[in-house]
Amino acid sequence: MANRSDTKTRILDAAEKLFAERGFSETSLRLITSKAEVNLASVNYHFGSKKELIRAVLARYLDRFMPEASDAVVQLKQGSEPSLNEIFSSLVKPLLELNKFKADGTRTFLQLLGRGYIESQGHLRWFITTHYGEHLSEFVKAVAESAPHIPPAEMFWRLHFTLGTVVFTMASADALTEIAEADFNEHNDIEAVIRKVIPYLAAGVAVPVTTQ
Amino acid sequence: MANRSDTKTRILDAAEKLFAERGFSETSLRLITSKAEVNLASVNYHFGSKKELIRAVLARYLDRFMPEASDAVVQLKQGSEPSLNEIFSSLVKPLLELNKFKADGTRTFLQLLGRGYIESQGHLRWFITTHYGEHLSEFVKAVAESAPHIPPAEMFWRLHFTLGTVVFTMASADALTEIAEADFNEHNDIEAVIRKVIPYLAAGVAVPVTTQ
DNA sequence: GTTTAATTTAAACACACGTTTAAATCAGAG
DNA sequence: CTCTGATTTAAACGTGTGTTTAAATTAAAC
Numbered sequence A, B: 001m002a003n004r005s006d007t008k009t010r011i012l013d014a015a016e017k018l019f020a021e022r023g024f025s026e027t028s029l030r031l032i033t034s035k036a037e038v039n040l041a042s043v044n045y046h047f048g049s050k051k052e053l054i055r056a057v058l059a060r061y062l063d064r065f066m067p068e069a070s071d072a073v074v075q076l077k078q079g080s081e082p083s084l085n086e087i088f089s090s091l092v093k094p095l096l097e098l099n100k101f102k103a104d105g106t107r108t109f110l111q112l113l114g115r116g117y118i119e120s121q122g123h124l125r126w127f128i129t130t131h132y133g134e135h136l137s138e139f140v141k142a143v144a145e146s147a148p149h150i151p152p153a154e155m156f157w158r159l160h161f162t163l164g165t166v167v168f169t170m171a172s173a174d175a176l177t178e179i180a181e182a183d184f185n186e187h188n189d190i191e192a193v194i195r196k197v198i199p200y201l202a203a204g205v206a207v208p209v210t211t212q
Numbered sequence C: 001g002t003t004t005a006a007t008t009t010a011a012a013c014a015c016a017c018g019t020t021t022a023a024a025t026c027a028g029a030g
Numbered sequence D: 001c002t003c004t005g006a007t008t009t010a011a012a013c014g015t016g017t018g019t020t021t022a023a024a025t026t027a028a029a030c
Helices: A007-022 A029-036 A041-047 A050-078 A084-089 A092-101 A105-119 A123-146 A152-171 A173-184 A190-206 B007-022 B029-036 B041-047 B050-078 B084-089 B092-101 B105-119 B123-146 B152-171 B173-184 B190-206
Strands: none
Touching: A007 A029, A007 A041, A007 A050, A007 A105, A029 A041, A041 A050, A050 A084, A050 A092, A050 A105, A050 A123, A084 A123, A084 A190, A092 A105, A092 A190, A105 A123, A105 A152, A105 A173, A105 A190, A105 B152, A123 A152, A152 A173, A152 A190, A152 B105, A152 B152, A152 B173, A152 B190, A173 A190, A173 B152, A190 B152, A190 B190, B007 B029, B007 B041, B007 B050, B007 B105, B029 B041, B041 B050, B050 B084, B050 B092, B050 B105, B050 B123, B084 B123, B084 B190, B092 B105, B092 B190, B105 B123, B105 B152, B105 B173, B105 B190, B123 B152, B152 B173, B152 B190, B173 B190
16 A cells, blocks of 8 residues: 555645634635645545545544643642643643644633534534533533532633633634734733633633622 | 505515514515515615615614614713713613504614614625724723723623623524413513613623733 | 606626645555 | 556536626616
8 A cells, every 4th residue: 555645734734824824614625735736636535525535634633642641630629729820821831832743732622612512503512412422521520620619501601701811812812812912012922812811711711690 | 766665665565574583594585575465676776775675674773773872871971970871771772762653663773673684794894894884883982981991902702791781682582482471481572681781781891900 | 657766686797715636646565 | 567546636516605797677766
């Protein structure tokens, strides 16, 4: 069998960059293959379809991030009663690790996640919960335990509010950092944004339920 | 001149429903015109292009909501020092007013806003700030005054976190209420979701800045 | 009732998309 | 070297898109 083929990798690399920047449906296979300098048909040859290419792009990051993230949460719980801030903060290192895998990997991953959740009309939600459900529930459990005054149904909503904040912020992170630079002369890399959002999220998740 | 033409309205009505449900780029003019039972070409005749149709759909809601919303904020400030919770809550009535304009108008408007911010790659941001900037800054000013311990640059980020929460939650509100009903046997209409999100947002916006 | 302008209609246009095909090329095994 | 299977390639396919055209129809003005 012949297999030197970095073609697959070239496609994934070009695709993830374009997907993150402009979204999935706005990125054509022709654009991907021209940036990757491979033949158009090679996408279907190696991945079957565009949909499966999207999954492959996401999986390459999720496979790295998810185990590390849930490990971090589990390890954090070894100590005594982590705060919400600490739980969220424990995800920062796994996130930044992605920069070692690829330049700007953290930003790319978060933007992909954002695009995915927004565009896929619930399809990505299914993909993640079925493939990474155990890692995910480790995180959810830790959050729930550290805010025991929030009933489960309320926590469900708040975690999705949180997801929304992260996902939207990351999908528009480029535009926002530009505006912030222009209006406040304040330069923010992706890590700075992550560190800004954590206290915001933690406060919202833990705020007492008002029965007005 | 001939003008019985509810054609324009029929198009707007069908378009807003489909846009809210499935997003702008996922909704073809052929689907819109078939649901509206009008001819395909009438969209371009009455609106010029799909892009201008999208703007018209959004404007119909924004023209109703924005003045009412900023009025509500201004009126609230007549009293003494409204809290963040009160400021956010003052938007609920204007939002629910949209249900009088059209059945399910509140949900439709918020979903359109969500889709718009997500899909339009900054274009809607420009449209709203140039057309409704004065109404908007009334709201921003009120929020800033009620949380004077947050520096302007930090507030910029937190308001966009807030926007993200709202926009994402509303864009996926249908899916989320379904899941909540299945998993927690808890039925939520759009008003219930709005009332859930307000304390979450207010807590995040006002949380003290940590200089760790 | 005739004229005029606005509107509606069916058809076609031009283009971009994801996918498929079949031939050409390549690399490794025997 | 030869053969075999994997990979790459150029071309075409079929479909769906927003938009345009030019004729038909409608409604109001004179």
